[in-house]
Amino acid sequence: MLGGLLLAATGCGGEAAPRWAVQHGTLDVGAARVEGYQVWEFFGRKWRSKHDEKHHICSLVQQVEGTLSADLDGCLGCVASYELVLTELETDCAPEVLAGGSYGDQRAMAVGEVASEIADEDPYPGRSLGWYVSWDGAQAQAMGFAVHEDLGGMDEPQVVGWSPGERYLLDPIFAWEL
Numbered sequence: 001m002l003g004g005l006l007l008a009a010t011g012c013g014g015e016a017a018p019r020w021a022v023q024h025g026t027l028d029v030g031a032a033r034v035e036g037y038q039v040w041e042f043f044g045r046k047w048r049s050k051h052d053e054k055h056h057i058c059s060l061v062q063q064v065e066g067t068l069s070a071d072l073d074g075c076l077g078c079v080a081s082y083e084l085v086l087t088e089l090e091t092d093c094a095p096e097v098l099a100g101g102s103y104g105d106q107r108a109m110a111v112g113e114v115a116s117e118i119a120d121e122d123p124y125p126g127r128s129l130g131w132y133v134s135w136d137g138a139q140a141q142a143m144g145f146a147v148h149e150d151l152g153g154m155d156e157p158q159v160v161g162w163s164p165g166e167r168y169l170l171d172p173i174f175a176w177e178l
Contacts (some may be wrong), residue, residue, distance in 0.1 A: 003083035016056045018042035018097055018178055023143070024169040025064060029162060034066040036084050037172070040103050042093060046177075058093035060103055062086045069108060072140035075132045077113035079162045083137065084108055101178075107137035111162050118173045124151050129162060131170050144173040 020043040027036035040060040047055035066082030075081060086104045116124050116132040122128050128147050132140035151165040162168070 019042070019045035020047050020173055021101075021103075021176040021178055022168075023169065023176070024172050026149070026167060027037040027064065027066075027146075027170065029164050031164045032068040034109075036064050036167075037089070038062045039063050040088065042097055042178075043175075058091065058097060060091040060093055060098060061089045062104065063089050066109060071112045072108055072132060072134050073138055074134075074140035075110040075112045076130060076142075078132075079111050079129065081110040081140075083106060089157060096097050102135060105135055106133050108140070110134070110140050111146045111168075114145065115149075118142055118144065121173050123147065123171065125142055127166075142173070143170070147171055147172045 021043045023038065024041075025036055025038035027034045038061075040062075042057045043058055044055040046052075046074070053154070063086070065085045065087075067080050069083040071078040072081045086106060088104060091098065099102055110132040111129045112132065114128055115132075118130075119125075120144060123143075124147055129146040129153075131143045131146040133143045134140045146162070146168045149169055
């Protein structure tokens with residue numbers, strides 16, 4: 001499965017220096033923990049205008065392991081917060097692409113209500129959860145949406161909310177300008 005993540009995220013951008021980074025992932029929820037994968041994709045400067053895959057430079061795949069923790073400040077209507085451990089699994093990025101970045105520095109994440117500043121972008125209003133990340137382990141920043149993996153498919157999920165035993169996709173609302 002992991003090889004498929006990286007292969008799906010790789011391309012031949014032909015550009016030397018990344019200008020944009022997009023973070024997304026997949027998490028399996030347990031009673032007091034989450035585990036899954038996070039992918040950082042890096043794109044060249046021309047990617048901004050059309051989000052064309054031909055501007056893809058490289059990817060970084062990380063394993064995510066999280067244990068239930070106290071709610072993070074800034075997580076609206078927080079349902080669950082997790083202290084994280086990220087482990088680099090695979091990358092096709094040159095070392096200079098990752099140097100100086102904070103791609104492995106996330107200390108916590110949370111899910112809760114969709115933040116009002118991104119609600120207009122919600123792909124599944126009323127069924128998405130808000131996805132939040134923290135680099136200091138205390139203050140959360142809205143990153144996008146946590147959606148059940150079956151949402152939008154032919155079989156609508158029977159599960160509502162954040163539930164143990166289910167898989168969720170972390171869908172970003174923005175790209176990081178590097």
